[in-house]
Structures are given as C-alpha cells and as structure tokens.
Amino acid sequence: xxxxxxxxxxxxxxxxxxxxxxxxxxxxxxxxxxxxxxxxxxxxxxxxxxxxxxxxxxxxxxxxxxxxxxxxxxxxxxxxxxxxxxxxxxxxxxxxxxxxxxxxxxxxxxxxxxxxxxxxxxxxxxxxxxxxxxxxxxxxxxxxxxxxxxxxxxxxxxxxxxxxxxxxxxxxxxxxxxxxxxxxxxxxxxxxxxxxxxxxxxxxxxxxxxxxxxxxxxxxxxxxxxxxxxxxxxxxxxxxxxxxxxxxxxxxxxxxxxxxxxxxxxxxxxxxxxxxxxxxxxxxxxxxxxxxxxxxxxxxxxxxxxxxxxxxxxxxxxxxxxxxxxxxxxxxxxxxxxxxxxxxxxxxxxxxxxxxxxxxxxxxxxxxxxxxxxxxxxxxxxxxxxxxxxxxxxxxxxxxxxxxxxxxxxxxxxxxxxxxxxxxxxxxxxxx
Ligand code: GLU
Numbered sequence: 001x002x003x004x005x006x007x008x009x010x011x012x013x014x015x016x017x018x019x020x021x022x023x024x025x026x027x028x029x030x031x032x033x034x035x036x037x038x039x040x041x042x043x044x045x046x047x048x049x050x051x052x053x054x055x056x057x058x059x060x061x062x063x064x065x066x067x068x069x070x071x072x073x074x075x076x077x078x079x080x081x082x083x084x085x086x087x088x089x090x091x092x093x094x095x096x097x098x099x100x101x102x103x104x105x106x107x108x109x110x111x112x113x114x115x116x117x118x119x120x121x122x123x124x125x126x127x128x129x130x131x132x133x134x135x136x137x138x139x140x141x142x143x144x145x146x147x148x149x150x151x152x153x154x155x156x157x158x159x160x161x162x163x164x165x166x167x168x169x170x171x172x173x174x175x176x177x178x179x180x181x182x183x184x185x186x187x188x189x190x191x192x193x194x195x196x197x198x199x200x201x202x203x204x205x206x207x208x209x210x211x212x213x214x215x216x217x218x219x220x221x222x223x224x225x226x227x228x229x230x231x232x233x234x235x236x237x238x239x240x241x242x243x244x245x246x247x248x249x250x251x252x253x254x255x256x257x258x259x260x261x262x263x264x265x266x267x268x269x270x271x272x273x274x275x276x277x278x279x280x281x282x283x284x285x286x287x288x289x290x291x292x293x294x295x296x297x298x299x300x301x302x303x304x305x306x307x308x309x310x311x312x313x314x315x316x317x318x319x320x321x322x323x324x325x326x327x328x329x330x331x332x333x334x335x336x337x338x339x340x341x342x343x344x345x346x347x348x349x350x351x352x353x354x355x356x357x358x359x360x361x362x363x364x365x366x367x368x369x370x371x372x373x374x375x376x377x378x379x380x381x382x383x384x385x386x387x388x389x390x391x392x393x394x395x396x397x398x399x400x401x402x403x404x405x406x407x408x409x410x411x412x413x414x415x416x417x418x419x420x421x422x423x424x425x426x427x428x429x430x431x432x
Contacts, residue, residue: 006221006397007404012412014347019339021318025104028314031339032354033107036415039408045432046423050110053103055079059149061127063141073142074098075127077150079159080106082121083425086157088113088363089123090164090192091171093134093142094312097126101313105164108334109363111418112356116395118367123159125150131166132260143171147178154179156188156374162366163192165312168238169204173197188373191366200369202384203362208242208310209385210361210392211332215243215306216250217393218328218353221400224305227251230269232304232326234258234296235311236285239332239359241276243308248272255304258296258311262286265294265302300324309336310359316341324350331355346409354411356418357396364391 019031030051037047061073076099079087089109092102102124110122127146131139153159163172172190176197179189193199202209216226229252233240236259244254253269261284264270270291278288286293300307300316301323309315310332316324321341329345330353331337337345337352345352365388372379379387403413426432 006217007400008223009218009221009351009400009410010404010407011349012346012403012407012409014343019343021338021340023339025101025313025335026107028335028339029104029107032411032415033111033419036412036419039412040416040420042419042423046426049426049432050081050419050422053078053080053106054082055153056099056103057150057153058099059146061142061145061149063138063145065138066135073127073129075125075146075149076102077125077153077159078103078106078123079153080122080124081110081422083422083429083431084114084121085119086121086155087123087159088118088120088162088366089125090162091125091127091146091167091175092164093127093129093131093139093166093171095128095130096312097128102126104313105334108356110422111415112360112363114418114421115356115399115414116360116364116391117421118363120160120363120367124164125161139171140174143174144178147175148182151179151182154189156186156370160188160366160370161190162363163238165237168192169194169199172199188370191369193369198369198373200365200372200384201379201381202388203365203369204238205242206365206384206388207239207332207359207362208244209246209388210364211239211243211308211310211330211358212246212250213361213389213393214353214358214396215247215252215308215330217396218330218351219306222328222351229253229306230255230267230304231306231308232256232299232302233308233310233332234299234315235309235333236279237310240308240310241279243310243332244272245276256294256299256302257285258294258299259285260296263294263296263299264288264291265299266291267303306330308332312336314338316345321345327351329353331358334359342411352409352411354414356414357392357399357410360395361388361392364388
C-alpha cells in the first residue's frame with residue numbers, strides 16, 4: 001500500500017441478533033456504547049461510570065411572548081464526561097430537545113471529542129421550543145435566561161457551549177454577552193461566535209466541509225473518485241447546505257436535497273449555486289424551478305451513491321431502512337441511523353460513516369476557536385481549513401485502519417477508540 005493510500009473498507013461479519021427497534025435517542029446512544037465497551041472488554045466499574053452522565057441540570061426558561069403571554073420553557077445542560085478536558089457541546093433549540101435527547105447528544109460529544117483527540121469532554125444543552133416560530137426578541141430572551149440559569153456550570157476551562165439545531169452565531173453572541181455581564185469579558189466561553197466577536201474564520205462552514213472531506217476519503221477508500229458520485233442530502237441547514245456546496249465544488253453531482261418545507265430531486269444533478277439563491281429568496285429549497293418535488297422521507301430512498309442525513313436523529317429506522325438504495329451513508333446529523341437500521345444496513349453491505357467522525361468538523365474548528373480566544377489571536381481562513389483537514393482526516397484514517405485490522409464497522413471502530421481514550425484518562429486521573 002503506498003504510504004498515503006487509504007486502507008480499503010471491508011464488510012465485517014454481522015451478528016444474527018437484531019437490536020430492538022423504537023429505542024429513544026439515549027437508549028440508542030447507550031446501545032452503541034455497550035457494543036464498543038463489550039468489544040474492548042472495558043472493565044465493569046468504568047463501563048458503569050460511562051453509562052451515566054456526570055451531571056444534569058434542568059432549568060425553567062420563562063419568556064414573555066410578543067403577544068404578551070408568559071411561557072415557561074424547559075431547558076437542560078447535560079455534562080456527560082469531562083475526564084479529557086472541559087465539557088464541550090452545542091445548545092439546541094428544538095421541540096424534541098428533552099432530557100433523553102440532550103443526554104444522548106452529550107454522550108455522543110464525549111466520544112466525538114475523544115475520537116478526534118481534542119482536549120475536551122462531552123456535553124449538550126437544549127431548550128424545548130420551536131425556534132422557527134420565534135421572533136428575534138423571543139429568541140434573545142430565551143438565550144439570555146437559559147444562559148443565566150446554567151452559567152454556574154459554564155467556564156472557559158469548565159464547559160463551553162456552541163451552536164446546534166435551531167441556534168447559530170447570533171445565539172452564541174447573546175450567550176457570550178449574558179455570561180460576560182456576570183463574570184466579565186470571556187470570549188472563550190462559547191464557540192461558533194460571529195468573527196467580529198472573536199469567532200473563528202470558517203467555523204460556520206466547518207461541519208459541512210468536514211462531511212465533504214470524510215465523504216471524499218470514504219469513496220477513495222472504496223476505490224472511487226468523488227467526481228463519480230451522485231449525492232442525496234436530507235437537511236439543508238448549516239450542515240447540509242455547506243456539505244452540498246463543498247461536494248459540488250469537489251465535482252460530485254448533488255441529485256436531491258430537502259428541508260423542513262419540502263425537497264427537490266433531479267437525477268441529472270441540481271444546480272447548487274442556483275439552489276442556494278432560490279433558498280435565500282424563498283426560505284426553502286422546495287419548488288426550485290426545473291426539478292421534481294421530493295419529500296424528506298422520499299429523499300432517503302432516492303437512487304444515489306451517497307446518502308447524507310443531515311437533519312435530525314432517528315430518520316433511518318425500521319420503517320424507512322428498507323427503501324434505502326445508497327451503498328454509503330455519511331451521518332451529517334447526530335444519531336440519524338437507529339441501531340436497528342444500522343444492523344440492517346451493515347447486513348446488506350451498506351457502509352455507514354458514524355456521526356462521531358463524519359460531523360466532527362464543527363467541534364474541531366470550535367477547538368481552534370477556543371485556542372485562538374485563549375491566546376487572543378486570530379487565524380486566517382486558510383489556516384483553519386488546512387488544520388481542519390489535517391486533524392479530521394488523520395483521525396478518520398486511524399479509524400479506517402482499525403476497522404480493517406479488527407474486522408469491525410466504522411461505527412464500532414469509532415466507539416472503541418473513543419471509549420478507550422476516555423477510559424485511559426479516567427484511570428490516569430484516578431477516578432476509579
Ligand atoms: N453541535 C456541534 C456538534 O454536535 C458542535 C459542537 C461544538 O462545536 O462544541 O458536534
């Protein structure tokens with residue numbers, strides 16, 4: 001094998017026993033953890049520690065709606081594990097962001113930062129609300145009150161939030177301000193801020209760029225080139241839209257995309273620049289002239305070479321997995337493939353690149369942002385992109401090697417590596 005060739009992807013044997021269907025997000029995250037822990041024969045005490053989040057905070061978030069009514073929302077911050085460094089993970093504003101989901105996402109952050117070998121632990125936050133129906137004034141109130149209520153858990157060396165579903169750079173600017181009002185100017189308290197407030201160049205695009213880089217390396221390991229690919233992307237938010245843009249620039253053909261309002265399909269390829277302009281004008285990819293309509297669920301079943309679920313969790317499940325035609329799935333969202341569907345896909349020879357590496361570009365550039373803030377220094381976009389590719393692609397290469405040498409799926413290799421690293425930190429610190 002030439003030195004820079006990527007190891008090829010082989011299909012591991014699959015156990016006959018099917019995982020249960022209908023698991024909650026936390027049960028699904030735990031299922032993948034148990035599988036990885038069992039494969040590395042993790043000792044019982046350590047497994048027990050890692051099965052539980054270290055700390056969970058449930059807060060009330062009262063806001064005055066624009067129509068004058070008072071509404072009390074539920075907010076959470078779950079710190080899953082901090083053995084490898086300060087807790088790190090996004091904040092989600094979404095109707096499904098309950099404690100079960102936030103806990104699952106916090107655990108995924110622990111494994112994600114460990115797989116990428118970033119000096120962070122894992123956490124996640126959420127406020128149960130529909131951000132798409134809120135005014136700017138309402139969103140600002142939610143953000144400030146939520147931040148004040150969890151501020152005692154945060155800190156530049158304790159816990160550093162970032163954007164996720166329903167939140168963005170503006171949300172982070174408000175969080176930084178609300179935290180700063182109590183503790184003083186602290187740009188490193190959140191990542192994903194606007195560059196004008198100390199945010200990193202390239203942070204907004206980082207998750208989508210990472211998804212594109214991982215897709216490129218995966219097809220290369222499968223003996224193909226990115227220019228041959230026909231790609232379907234579910235979700236046209238920050239992750240999906242940027243993944244489409246970068247894959248299009250790499251020469252791939254984007255055949256279908258969807259968002260919450262609808263979707264579009266063209267087997268000959270969509271005009272990605274035109275789509276971006278259409279979306280900016282109408283607020284959705286739906287009804288782009290010259291394309292066929294395609295719902296978010298129908299998109300999962302479109303004929304393509306790569307399917308990128310980049311919207312929400314649990315979309316490829318017992319009900320939808322049967323119709324998936326793609327031989328490769330790259331998880332842009334967190335937890336889009338359930339354990340039941342993952343088992344089914346592996347049995348059918350479909351390669352699944354797990355979330356904890358595939359969408360790791362975002363937290364990697366968050367790490368760069370945090371280091372820039374700590375040093376009061378600013379990197380150029382070019383440096384951010386180069387270092388992102390180096391960190392993400394070398395971590396991915398290690399997973400490809402491990403999956404091939406241990407004869408396991410990429411997900412199993414990722415969980416095994418992540419769990420080993422966290423367990424080692426726990427032992428070294430003397431937790432157990
Ligand atoms: N919310 C993103 C994720 O799920 C980014 C987290 C971060 O940058 O801390 O990975």
